[in-house]
Amino acid sequence: MIPKIRAHGLSFYYGAVRALDDISVEIPPNLVTAFIGPSGCGKSTFLRTLNRMNDIIAGTRVEGRVLIDEADIYGPGVDVVALRRRVGMVFQKSNPFPKSIFDNVAYGLRVNDMAGSRPELAGRVEASLRQAALWDEVKDRLHESALALSGGQQQRLCIARALAVRPEILLMDEPASALDPIATQRIEELVYELKKSYTIVIVTHNMQQAARVSDYTAFFWLGRLAEYGRTDKIFTNPAEKLTEDYVTGRFG
Amino acid sequence: MDKTVRHFQEELELVLARLLEMGGLAEARVRDAVQGLVSRDPALIAKVMRGDEPLNRLHIEIDERSVRLLALHQPMATDLRAIVAAVKINTDLERVGDLAVNIAEAAERYASHPPVKKLIDIPHMGQVAQAMLRDALDAFVRRDTRLAQQVLDEDDTLDGLKTQVFRELLTYMLQDPSTVEPALDLVLVSRHLERIGDHATNIAEDVIFMVSAQDVRHHTAGGS
Numbered sequence: 001m002i003p004k005i006r007a008h009g010l011s012f013y014y015g016a017v018r019a020l021d022d023i024s025v026e027i028p029p030n031l032v033t034a035f036i037g038p039s040g041c042g043k044s045t046f047l048r049t050l051n052r053m054n055d056i057i058a059g060t061r062v063e064g065r066v067l068i069d070e071a072d073i074y075g076p077g078v079d080v081v082a083l084r085r086r087v088g089m090v091f092q093k094s095n096p097f098p099k100s101i102f103d104n105v106a107y108g109l110r111v112n113d114m115a116g117s118r119p120e121l122a123g124r125v126e127a128s129l130r131q132a133a134l135w136d137e138v139k140d141r142l143h144e145s146a147l148a149l150s151g152g153q154q155q156r157l158c159i160a161r162a163l164a165v166r167p168e169i170l171l172m173d174e175p176a177s178a179l180d181p182i183a184t185q186r187i188e189e190l191v192y193e194l195k196k197s198y199t200i201v202i203v204t205h206n207m208q209q210a211a212r213v214s215d216y217t218a219f220f221w222l223g224r225l226a227e228y229g230r231t232d233k234i235f236t237n238p239a240e241k242l243t244e245d246y247v248t249g250r251f252g
Numbered sequence: 253m254d255k256t257v258r259h260f261q262e263e264l265e266l267v268l269a270r271l272l273e274m275g276g277l278a279e280a281r282v283r284d285a286v287q288g289l290v291s292r293d294p295a296l297i298a299k300v301m302r303g304d305e306p307l308n309r310l311h312i313e314i315d316e317r318s319v320r321l322l323a324l325h326q327p328m329a330t331d332l333r334a335i336v337a338a339v340k341i342n343t344d345l346e347r348v349g350d351l352a353v354n355i356a357e358a359a360e361r362y363a364s365h366p367p368v369k370k371l372i373d374i375p376h377m378g379q380v381a382q383a384m385l386r387d388a389l390d391a392f393v394r395r396d397t398r399l400a401q402q403v404l405d406e407d408d409t410l411d412g413l414k415t416q417v418f419r420e421l422l423t424y425m426l427q428d429p430s431t432v433e434p435a436l437d438l439v440l441v442s443r444h445l446e447r448i449g450d451h452a453t454n455i456a457e458d459v460i461f462m463v464s465a466q467d468v469r470h471h472t473a474g475g476s
Binding site: 185189192208211212231232235236 | 258259260319320323324325326
């Protein structure tokens, strides 16, 4: 299997502070890969290197390489906007625009000049909302404000918005940590469905969530990749003592 | 909410389906072993003695799937009890398969002697044990505690038959010492069939626990 994403010897610095230390990992296509580890271990930083989201932070520096479909995304002449279209992102706090539900999903299509005709746009918006398992709940109120939706619905709207521009990879940074258990379960089931069409990388504080949704799990510790492997192996018989201590809650 | 089928449920259903498949195999092996004894059919006896592999494979697969579900999904309440029950039923069914082999081994030895008598109670015991297994698994699938309770009641029938078989064979052995060896094999077979009934009983108890969270083992009244 050719990996969708391949990081090779990746280190990352905030000024003089090394946040990631020589990370090498291969992320398979059309599966869910979870990054787990305690706060400050580097998992979110690493996630953001995968669509160069860290570029916008001043004083940061990347060493090593990140390849997507075997092409270096830090190479010369890479169009970062096009990269982020291919590698969509959903954040911890749902961040709908103060616009209608429809316009939120249509936004990315319009700014990327992908809107097409009016029926094409409407069709794309509907398809995205369906993929995000939100369509049935909002189809009669598409032109109402997105801010009137519940937290769980807002998060699924953000997923629909990310899917609208047809990315290949979806990065999710704690997508359910602000949601109640029922809304969380909906997001988790959605992730499970979406992997048929997308490569998904999810950062989560919640180990049980990683166990439930992911196929592969990477455990980060102090900026290093402590262990990476199949999720069932990591949670039933990890190779490293450190991982064992973390997944069994014997830490500290 | 009600529309989304949790993929956990799909995987749990798969474990339960594998368990039923295993139950069907175990039951067939008990039937073949007893039939082999009655008809003194070496081919049938050999088939039982050699054919434990599919059952053993399922035994391992069901345990692995169950552990994975426990580890990755942290099931609660009825889902948790279903997996715990599945693991225990899995062990019982594997033991039933082993007992079928034991019966076939006794049948093979028995067939090397002249018949002690016409076999009536032992085939009857075989039918009762198979029916108990079948009912216990039906109760499991249908989450039917009344059927499970029937299996528990049926166990006394099997125990009674075993005692009867032993008493009768004792008279043959006292009359003619040359029957001791084959008659002992028949006693062993009745003992194995009685044990199969005990495993069906365990399964029925697990069904009651899974459905109603009541522990009826060791005559604990009502559970907590």
